[in-house]
Amino acid sequence: MKITSILAIYCLFWVMSAFVVLPFGVRTHADEGSQPEVGHAHSAPVNxxxxxxxxxxxxxxxxxxxxxxxxxxxGWVTVDDLDIVQRFRPPPR
Incomplete structure (x- = not known):
């Protein structure tokens, strides 16, 4: 695998991971017991x-x-392992 492919795939994993971890540990004003400033959404994170x-x-x-x-x-999981249609296809006669 070329280094450019490695970097591109890693960047895709990083962006996906950022969206996955984004909601963890975020507290809203309601959780903190405070009022948001004027113009801020009530769901805006405090921290x-x-x-x-x-x-x-x-x-x-x-x-x-x-x-x-x-x-x-x-090669633990290959494309053939993911071919669900082939697994449920009846055997040839």
């Missing part, structure tokens, strides 16, 4: 930290990409 989200996304994406790359290298 939003992009650095924490980036760190969590990086850790998760490294784990997921490592699993992806190991599967690519060792």
């Amino acid at each position: 939003f930290s992009p650095r924490r989200i980036a760190k969590r996304a990086t850790i998760l994406s490294l784990i997921l990409f490592a699993l992806f790359y190991l599967n690519y290298t060792f």
Whole structure:
């Protein structure tokens, strides 16, 4: 696998991981017992930290990409394993 492919796939894993970890640990004004400032949504987070989200996304994406790359290298799950139609097709007569 070329380095450009590795970087592109890792970036996709990172963006996906960022969206996965985004809602964890976020507290709203209702959770904190405070009132939002004028013009802010009631669901706006009080403790939003992009650095924490980036760190969590990086850790998760490294784990997921490592699993992806190991599967690519060792071939644990192949396209034939994912072909559901072939598995349920009746055998030829």
